[in-house]
Amino acid sequence: MSAHTDFRSRHLGAIGSDREEMLRATGYDSLDALIADTVPAGIRSDAALELPAAKSEPEALAWLKAIMGKNKVLKSFIGQGYYGTHVPGVILRNILENPGWYTAYTPYQAEIAQGRLEALLNFQTLITELSGLDVANASLLDEGTAAAEAMSLALAGAPKGKVFFVSDACHPQTIDVVVTRAEPLGIEVKVGDWRTFDPASCEGLFAVLVQYPDTYGTVADYAAFFEKAKAAKAVTIVAADLLALTLLKAPGEFGAEICVGSSQRFGVPFGFGGPHAGFMSCKDALKRKLPGRLIGVSVDSRGKPGFRLSLQTREQHIRRDKATSNICTAQVLLAVMASMYAVYHGPEGLKHIAKTVNEKTAALAASLTAAGVNVVNESFFDTLTISVTDADAVLAAAVEKGINLRKIDAKRVAVSFDETTTDADVAAVANVLGAKSLSSDKTSAWHADLSRKSAFLTQKVFNSYHSETEMLRYIKRLESKDLALNESMIALGSCTMKLNATSEMMPLSWPEVSSVHPFVPADQSAGYREMLGLLEGWLANVTGFAAVSLQPNAGSQGEYAGLLAIRRYHLSRGDTHRDVCLIPVSAHGTNPASAVMVGMKVVGVKCDEQGNIDVPDLKARIEEHRENLAALMVTYPSTHGVFEETIVDICESIHAAGGQVYMDGANMNAQVGLTSPGGIGADVCHLNLHKTFCIPHGGGGPGVGPIGVAEQLVPFLPGHRELDSKEGPVCSAPWGSASINTISWMYIAMMGPDGLKDATELAILNANYVAKRLAPFFPVLYTGTKGLVAHECIIDVRPLSEKSGVTVEDVAKRLMDYGFHAPTMSWPVAGTLMIEPTESEAKVELDRFCDAMVSIHGEIMAVINGEADATDNVLKNAPHTADSVIADDWSHAYGREQAAYPLPYLRNHKFWPSVGRIDNVHGDRNLVCTCDSVEAYAAAAQ
Structure with a gap:
């Protein structure tokens, strides 16, 4: 494949000399060495993914066109x-x-x-x-x-x-x-x-x-x-x-x-x-x-x-x-x-x-x-x-x-x-x-x-x-x-905002993709069934599982479907008493909510000071609930952005007590091609195709949250009356949001096995590069045994907040003045920012983001040093709108230029927030949730 048709080079941000510079900045001579020190040897897989070789964009589109052309x-x-x-x-x-x-x-x-x-x-x-x-x-x-x-x-x-x-x-x-x-x-x-x-x-x-x-x-x-x-x-x-x-x-x-x-x-x-x-x-x-x-x-x-x-x-x-x-x-x-x-x-x-x-x-x-x-x-x-x-x-x-x-x-x-x-x-x-x-x-x-x-x-x-x-x-x-990805990087930890390539999106408008009713006779959807079958097989290989269901049409619904499969498995064995689900306190909030939806009782598990699962506490909870243990829900790498070394032991301990391991796949972008949930020991894992596999977030949906399962859980995947399956469906259509699976199909077809692995490795490199650049200014809260992070890192704003009064929310709003969406704020740890740069961002964009964060650090230090007013400063008043900056009544202790153009790159192009900081308390106390004229809102506000 010639360089100009190689999709991998279009998807990956840092290539050539940029990659080498970033490696040197993290203290490594090679990507292999960095990965070896990041991903525990006990879970690494050297086997190549069994996927078709990468296709160029025209080749992948032609292949998909031929498949979907089988639809009537x-x-x-x-x-x-x-x-x-x-x-x-x-x-x-x-x-x-x-x-x-x-x-x-x-x-x-x-x-x-x-x-x-x-x-x-x-x-x-x-x-x-x-x-x-x-x-x-x-x-x-x-x-x-x-x-x-x-x-x-x-x-x-x-x-x-x-x-x-x-x-x-x-x-x-x-x-x-x-x-x-x-x-x-x-x-x-x-x-x-x-x-x-x-x-x-x-x-x-x-x-x-x-x-x-x-x-x-x-x-x-x-x-x-x-x-x-x-x-x-x-x-x-x-x-x-x-x-x-x-x-x-x-x-x-x-x-x-x-x-x-x-x-x-x-x-x-x-x-x-x-x-x-x-x-x-x-x-x-x-x-x-x-x-x-x-x-x-x-x-x-x-x-x-x-x-x-x-x-x-x-x-x-x-x-x-x-x-x-x-x-x-x-x-x-x-x-x-x-x-x-x-x-x-x-x-x-x-x-x-x-x-x-x-x-x-x-x-x-x-x-x-x-x-x-x-x-x-x-x-x-x-x-x-x-x-x-x-x-x-x-x-x-x-x-x-x-x-x-x-x-x-x-x-x-x-x-x-x-x-x-x-x-x-x-x-x-x-x-x-x-x-x-x-x-x-x-x-x-x-x-x-x-x-x-x-x-x-x-x-x-x-x-x-x-x-x-x-x-x-x-x-x-x-x-x-x-502000969307066509404006700047969105470095949200746990959310994986990566390139949604145009060639991946184009098939959505094809009539053979968009115009098929979900309940047509099977022979009229042959193309869909072939495409979805291929994707299920590819995802099963990537995850190391026996089978995959594409029906769940959100990550939260994938959690629900995965836990339902575990519940049905226990019931099929007569273990009607197994209803306890162990969940680390660092887990996504949807995890305990999902467990309750399938009739399980949630028992929390502590985390240690490094953010890892507290293994002694986990084992104590296992013994306490051994007879009734249904499942453990765990995110890997951890919600704190670290590859936990004890994960295999954790899975084995759950299995020894008769439970099943549910892995939250939110962080699969750090696993693909290097390890797998099935290889680690999980029994079920939901994937976020709108994260790792390139379906765009769409402003908060659509998503697809398929589940992969081990052999014993295959009979308990969600079914549908259109598929003549007895197991209950979790959503209306047999394959959920079927059409957008073409996006992930195109991504995998164009990246191939080597490209997917390269994407994972580069996501890890980018995260560690950002962590190294920001560590002198904002401490990185959790790292692995070698001082490295996985595909995301948590930076701690709390020490600066204690000295300055500047909150993590102030930092998030000030980032808007620099043209950036804030990283994930105050989750999983209050007062922190969780940053995930993904593999799609180039070094120039990572540096632009880091420069913004370093500049914000300087603005906080100005407050600490008394050079800026503690309440009337660029952080407390952020974001600054165009109309506020040009208004006649500017009365702040800092200048308009500092407010709007804190770094030189903003002179070339600036994204202006259309409103100033929103008053959340006012909104909840005076709830209005239908549209009206702006004049009416303004009158109500006055």
Whole structure:
């Protein structure tokens, strides 16, 4: 392969002389020597990864194109929660295909994430307006998991009882996901006909769930049923279709207390199941227990309105096993797309789309009825259920016409229309089902009382940007308020913000990738199945495991799925008593939250002064709980950024006591090609494909969190009714967010075995280079036995804080003035910064970051030495916006130039935060979580 087609040299930042200089700075002559002193010999593997040789970018794209070309892209009218949609070109090109949107990180630093936060506030407004409820979160993983989260939310406020009623007319995959979630928690799920179910006679009932319109197409009136449920002290939950809600009465108007669903049909492609943004809204009384992220409005240091994450955001990191949910992952990029779809079309445009879909459905219903075909449901929005003599024969005839219909059972099929449906499609479907001519009858078919009478989306943002010119400018304005990887490195420890190469992203827009419904017949998804099978095999080889499941569509869901596999394994052996999960106190907060979700009891394990697992304490806990030990959850390298030397002994001790070892794969970027979870002794490990394997973070989602398992756990991987597997699914689609797996497939195909190993080694080199450069100014908190770190390092700000009063948050905000996103702040140790430079950053960028940190150290020393005011200084007042620097009323003890241009490189290009420091306390005390005019916010702030 020639140099100009070698992808590895494009992905890796430091090559040639830069690499040699960095090695010398760390005190080593070779990369091999550095790695030998970093990675313990007892876990090193000299065997090469068994992967295909690296392909060039054109070769890998051609290979994937040939595979995905085996998919058959038919018009799918299967419905069941997934619908055809037109992605507006202005959104496709300027959001989905734009690194300014897809490479951004979760908006934990609000001042440099105002664009995404505004778009997500629009999303929340969209959901609250259409559902008729008070508060919505900023997205969940999909409809099935949103329903499961709603069940947990209802249970959290239930006075007693553990019975959950689910209508048998809900989407089947939603029912399955709810049943999976309920079983470990001891919740009894009753599935039945809501019309005959009596809430008053059901002892222990705490909530009910119905579908609106239901999976068969019926638009039912649930008002009386919900009154009975509420009288029985049960929470009322509706799984609703967003497009239908533009024409139908809002769930909140007929008694719903929680509404869930998917925003997929608002401009997000099928993608063979994902990624799509689920949603949840609820009554105001439930908002403090609402899972996921909630965007709110506050004010900045100058009184200007600003957006931020509110209330329980990241609460699982704080409350651990007491958290409402383990969900820390959203679907931000997809929620942004859905919100922009609503902004672009506006309320009238959305109603027009919905009416057109309904009219085409009505025309089909009338045509079939006139032809003597039995349409089962009398009311409908977009879906009809039809009685037939042979469902398989009808589906086969439809496929011959290039159409996919849904089989309900041997005697019933369903058809669901969407905004992509044409008159020709209606005629073709009618013909297949036995109607030779089309009726002109377009009468909507639901009771008049269920028609929407309330206005929605009256806010200015949904009524301003309907031309492409205006929409383009609005998207660009928001993008310019966000700092993403196309601006500078984002050195977040444990989050691995690396290059998301253009060639990895391109296949997402191919029709054979984006336009396949998740429930098409197997022969139509042959390309997907081949691609996913290859990726599963490659990841199994990388991790040293027997098998991999790609279904979990977030790292947190991977944790949940992995622990479920362990639980099922113990139950299969009759070890029903094994329910204790040992978790080090340094672990991710999602770890204990996940353990609780699968019915385990969390027991903490201490860490020693070096940040390693306290092995004597671990062994004491093992002995204490030996008979009931289910699992140990461990992150490797450790959460403190060190390869712990005792890891093999730890795994063996757990196994000797009958437990299983769950390894958190957040830090796999330090393992690939050098060692593996399976080789170390773990039994299950979730991977973050949105970290190590290059799926971009998308501003806080999408992600993929597959699990690899040892041989004994293979039978307990998550299944799905579409895969004919008995084990319960953890999300709605068989392969979760299937489409974005093409990104990781491309990455591995282009890097090859040598490139992946090289990436790991360079990630370790970069981290140690940064640690060496910063150590004289900020002590490195934890190192291995040779004084080295793994792929990330924790620098300690606390000694300087004690002398100066400058906090780690001040440092994080000041970094914005230098054009950088702060590293991970105050986790896993308060008052510290955890830095992970990744292998993709070049020496020049690492030096620019280190220069900024050294300069900040000097600014702190100026406070300590009395050269700068203790309260009125560049750190306490950071970040500095352009309007604050040019304002007439500058009254600070330091100059404007020091505030805005502390280092020379900023003269060439500067990223300006759009707001000053956000007041978090004000935002929580004065919660506003739907969009309004800036003028209204400003008036409220005053």
